[in-house]
Amino acid sequence: MTAALTAAEPFLRWDWVEDHTDDIRSAFTEHLQLTAIAVAVGFGLALAMALVAIRWRWTYGPLAGACGVLYSVPSLALFGLLVPVLGLGLVTAEVALIGYTLLILLRNIVAGLDGVEPAVREAADGMGYEGWRRLLRIDLPLAAPTILAGLRIATVTTVGLVTVTALVGEGGFGDLINDGLGRNFSTPIVVGTVLSVALAVALDVVFVVLERLISPWLRAGGGGAGRG
Amino acid sequence: MGDAWSDMLDYLGGDAAWSGNNALQALLWAHVKLSLFAIVVAALVAIPPAVALGHVRRGGLLAVWIVNVGRAIPSFAIVALLFPISLRWGFRLGLWPTLIALVLLAVPPIFTNTYTGVRDVPPDAVDAARGMGMRPGELVRKVELPVALPLVLTGLRVSAVQVVATATLGALVGYRNLGTPIVSGFQRANKGPLLAAAIAVAALALLVDGAFALADRRAIPWRRAAGRQADVTVDARIDATIAGSGTPAGAAAGSGAAAGATAGSLPG
Numbered sequence: 024m025t026a027a028l029t030a031a032e033p034f035l036r037w038d039w040v041e042d043h044t045d046d047i048r049s050a051f052t053e054h055l056q057l058t059a060i061a062v063a064v065g066f067g068l069a070l071a072m073a074l075v076a077i078r079w080r081w082t083y084g085p086l087a088g089a090c091g092v093l094y095s096v097p098s099l100a101l102f103g104l105l106v107p108v109l110g111l112g113l114v115t116a117e118v119a120l121i122g123y124t125l126l127i128l129l130r131n132i133v134a135g136l137d138g139v140e141p142a143v144r145e146a147a148d149g150m151g152y153e154g155w156r157r158l159l160r161i162d163l164p165l166a167a168p169t170i171l172a173g174l175r176i177a178t179v180t181t182v183g184l185v186t187v188t189a190l191v192g193e194g195g196f197g198d199l200i201n202d203g204l205g206r207n208f209s210t211p212i213v214v215g216t217v218l219s220v221a222l223a224v225a226l227d228v229v230f231v232v233l234e235r236l237i238s239p240w241l242r243a244g245g246g247g248a249g250r251g
Numbered sequence: 252m253g254d255a256w257s258d259m260l261d262y263l264g265g266d267a268a269w270s271g272n273n274a275l276q277a278l279l280w281a282h283v284k285l286s287l288f289a290i291v292v293a294a295l296v297a298i299p300p301a302v303a304l305g306h307v308r309r310g311g312l313l314a315v316w317i318v319n320v321g322r323a324i325p326s327f328a329i330v331a332l333l334f335p336i337s338l339r340w341g342f343r344l345g346l347w348p349t350l351i352a353l354v355l356l357a358v359p360p361i362f363t364n365t366y367t368g369v370r371d372v373p374p375d376a377v378d379a380a381r382g383m384g385m386r387p388g389e390l391v392r393k394v395e396l397p398v399a400l401p402l403v404l405t406g407l408r409v410s411a412v413q414v415v416a417t418a419t420l421g422a423l424v425g426y427r428n429l430g431t432p433i434v435s436g437f438q439r440a441n442k443g444p445l446l447a448a449a450i451a452v453a454a455l456a457l458l459v460d461g462a463f464a465l466a467d468r469r470a471i472p473w474r475r476a477a478g479r480q481a482d483v484t485v486d487a488r489i490d491a492t493i494a495g496s497g498t499p500a501g502a503a504a505g506s507g508a509a510a511g512a513t514a515g516s517l518p519g
């Protein structure tokens with residue numbers, strides 16, 4: 024390991040990778056868990072806020088504004104504010120990660136629900152759908168593509184942010200990066216980075232497939248809607 | 252929280268906060284200097300090709316690709332990756348890895364927003380300008396860029412906020428800035444400087460965001476003059492780019508500032 028500083032040291036040492044497959048696998052699991060918890064909890068909170076914002080229109084400005092402020096606070100600063108209260112560890116990491124998903128999710132959920140055509144709503148009302156039932160059976164399914172687009176962006180962003188949570192002790196692939204940075208050894212940095220990006224791309228693809236499955240009417244039309 | 256707060260007040264009341272290597276004003280200046288440098292370089296790199304491609308209305312896929320790649324690669328990873336490379340090539344520790352990472356981070360939002368803004372200038376306006384005999388250069392300068400200005404500003408705003416936020420990571424590779432007390436605070440549980448620097452960075456990011464919001468209102472003539480109508484259409488377009496999964500130009504990259512803009516323009 025002390026050879027790390029010499030010029031002959033390659034950026035990626037495969038023997039290290041082979042020796043550390045267990046570490047890499049557990050980093051993967053941890054990364055996925057941190058992301059899943061953050062997006063799931065963030066979605067729950069954002070959905071609740073969106074329903075409030077739809078019901079009482081005037082609350083949307085303040086809610087989106089508050090999420091926007093939260094979104095603008097740098098991650099390292101947010102950790103800095105949370106660590107004195109919550110200490111190092113999972114809770115601090117998750118609170119920060121959840122906070123960053125809220126703005127994206129809230130905006131997309133509201134945009135999706137707003138996008139439901141008034142005529143469709145009227146037809147649903149006319150057919151006797153009311154309140155929660157209309158929301159669950161009509162509004163949410165029609166808003167699903169936009170909501171999924173928000174989940175997709177939130178997920179990919181969170182995968183990237185999880186690497187930074189390594190600094191508060193819970194980082195998945197970020198732990199590998201942090202480890203390499205700490206002893207100026209490039210192999211774990213490269214491995215952590217490549218796998219983090221790969222995970223983001225893989226999840227992105229999963230969401231693209233989901234979007235197709237959940238909105239059959241988009242499959243037929245092709246990409247025509249994008250052109251103005 | 253209570254004792255962290257009093258730690259911070261003790262720290263701010265003492266000499267250590269204001270003198271020496273880690274004086275807060277020196278760290279703040281280093282932070283601002285680096286961020287400014289990165290934004291200027293990124294704007295110079297991103298805007299000319301974005302305007303050129305938007306003008307000819309080509310390269311939409313490239314714009315989408317740049318956003319997606321920019322979103323997927325964590326800046327922490329870029330800083331970390333560039334660190335050993337920088338050492339090997341004999342560059343100075345700290346500054347270069349951080350600067351390059353920040354420029355890479357700042358390019359996508361500026362590029363995609365500028366591109367989208369120029370490309371989506373109403374065809375009627377472009378036809379009218381051509382009909383008046385404008386040459387391509389004039390068309391870009393007098394019609395396309397002014398009309399695209401709000402989105403160019405949005406791109407700069409998103410990038411600037413992200414750069415100010417991410418510059419803190421430079422502390423990990425030895426570039427002294429407001430991130431330095433935060434990182435060393437994690438390692439040594441030194442709560443006073445940690446909290447002071449965290450608040451300073453957060454305030455700086457919000458200040459930059461607010462400054463751009465103000466510039467958006469002041470620099471764009473049709474917002475000054477009874478701009479409700481214009482606000483609505485521009486926000487709708489930002490919403491559309493966020494919502495539409497197929498064309499995420501500006502998408503999440505734009506969401507911070509875009510939300511700010513929307514929140515600001517909604518009544519209440």
